[in-house]
Amino acid sequence: MDALKESACKAIDEASSKLHKLSQEIWKNPQLNFEEKHAHRVLCDFLDENGFSAERSYKLETAFRAVIGDKGPHVSVLCEYDALPEIGHACGHNLIAEVGIAAGLGIKAAFETAGKPIGKLTILGTPAEEGGGGKIDLINAGAFDGMDASMMAHPAPFDVAEMAALAIETVTVTFYGKASHAAAFPWDGVNALDAAVMCYQTISCMRQQFRPTWRVHGIIKNGGAKPNIIPEKSVMEYYVRAPTMLELATLKEKIVSCFESAAKGTGCTVEYKFARPYLNVLNNMSLVRAYKENLKLLGGELPSKPASEKDNGFSGSTDMGNVSYIVPSIHPCFYIGSDAMNHTRAFTEAGGADKAQPFTLAQGKALALTAIDIFNKKGLLDRAREDFEKDKAASAQS
Ligand SMILES: [Zn+2]
Numbered sequence: 001m002d003a004l005k006e007s008a009c010k011a012i013d014e015a016s017s018k019l020h021k022l023s024q025e026i027w028k029n030p031q032l033n034f035e036e037k038h039a040h041r042v043l044c045d046f047l048d049e050n051g052f053s054a055e056r057s058y059k060l061e062t063a064f065r066a067v068i069g070d071k072g073p074h075v076s077v078l079c080e081y082d083a084l085p086e087i088g089h090a091c092g093h094n095l096i097a098e099v100g101i102a103a104g105l106g107i108k109a110a111f112e113t114a115g116k117p118i119g120k121l122t123i124l125g126t127p128a129e130e131g132g133g134g135k136i137d138l139i140n141a142g143a144f145d146g147m148d149a150s151m152m153a154h155p156a157p158f159d160v161a162e163m164a165a166l167a168i169e170t171v172t173v174t175f176y177g178k179a180s181h182a183a184a185f186p187w188d189g190v191n192a193l194d195a196a197v198m199c200y201q202t203i204s205c206m207r208q209q210f211r212p213t214w215r216v217h218g219i220i221k222n223g224g225a226k227p228n229i230i231p232e233k234s235v236m237e238y239y240v241r242a243p244t245m246l247e248l249a250t251l252k253e254k255i256v257s258c259f260e261s262a263a264k265g266t267g268c269t270v271e272y273k274f275a276r277p278y279l280n281v282l283n284n285m286s287l288v289r290a291y292k293e294n295l296k297l298l299g300g301e302l303p304s305k306p307a308s309e310k311d312n313g314f315s316g317s318t319d320m321g322n323v324s325y326i327v328p329s330i331h332p333c334f335y336i337g338s339d340a341m342n343h344t345r346a347f348t349e350a351g352g353a354d355k356a357q358p359f360t361l362a363q364g365k366a367l368a369l370t371a372i373d374i375f376n377k378k379g380l381l382d383r384a385r386e387d388f389e390k391d392k393a394a395s396a397q398s
Pocket residue numbers: 091130342343
């Protein structure tokens with residue numbers, strides 16, 4: 001390992017206990033989409049205390065950034081830190097924040113060893129990944145302008161260097177009927193709950209014709225007020241996912257026909273509203289290869305657990321997908337020493353356990369080393385840009 005990379009790893013090792021304390025502080029105080037004030041404060045305080053200068057509430061109230069260097073390739077490492085309702089940090093975003101900050105410390109140490117910044121680093125705090133689309137707001141506000149590469153790493157039950165993240169659109173569907181006494185004058189009512197139930201069943205029947213990579217899942221949020229009132233209103237929420245935006249458009253058309261047929265069949269009217277999409281992740285393969293080589297360079301002292309065929313490469317969705325269409329990006333997922341799956345209480349425990357720490361620090365190092373390659377390795381960024389253009393062109397056609 002060269003001197004710059006060695007200094008990055010050393011700085012991360014030396015900071016290990018305070019990095020652990022930082023992610024524990026976030027883990028113990030889970031906060032939802034756009035409400036991550038505590039996490040925002042402790043992350044910015046940490047940066048200020050460790051030689052960075054944090055810009056608090058950068059473009060969004062709970063976003064932040066810290067920048068060092070002003071010339072050369074511009075790399076960003078992203079921190080997520082939002083939690084889930086009721087089950088806390090069940091997606092392990094406290095560890096994503098720790099990875100991002102650790103990588104930042106490592107890159108800063110490498111700049112110091114080099115005697116000057118050999119590129120430009122932005123540590124970017126991106127709130128509200130769990131449905132809020134914080135990165136979309138940051139993209140729209142210009143936070144990613146001028147960047148050459150962007151990286152983050154996400155905890156998972158296994159290691160995947162290229163995450164198969166699906167494009168997603170969420171939709172709220174409201175059926176309107178007419179209230180009436182359910183026993184005395186039922187013929188006078190129009191039952192909006194029946195429309196929701198029919199809609200649910202029709203979508204479920206249609207699944208046999210779905211491609212194996214499509215995902216549609218929904219709930220009934222409101223099914224009426226009281227059994228003796230014919231429900232005049234029902235509300236459903238659905239998530240609709242597919243590997244590309246083009247496939248998603250096909251799938252959406254099928255789903256919308258289920259909303260409309262359920263309304264028609266029950267005599268209701270229907271309104272539906274799709275939220276802005278999370279795009280599929282374009283894994284930049286030149287950067288993925290550099291990341292994998294750096295993991296190897298770190299010696300593989302940790303037990304890794306590769307994703308099996310049946311794990312499907314972790315087919316969630318993330319607003320990092322939107323970033324990956326703006327700037328060459330990687331979004332590896334990493335094992336944290338537990339078989340627990342994301343969005344479960346067991347995963348919340350795993351993300352707060354001491355056992356997760358060596359895996360998390362290794363990811364901080366792997367991202368720091370990959371950034372050093374982007375700054376130093378001739379041609380890597382050119383190859384990454386070529387991949388980026390090719391991937392974007394291909395996704396417009398499939
Ligand atoms: Zn999640």
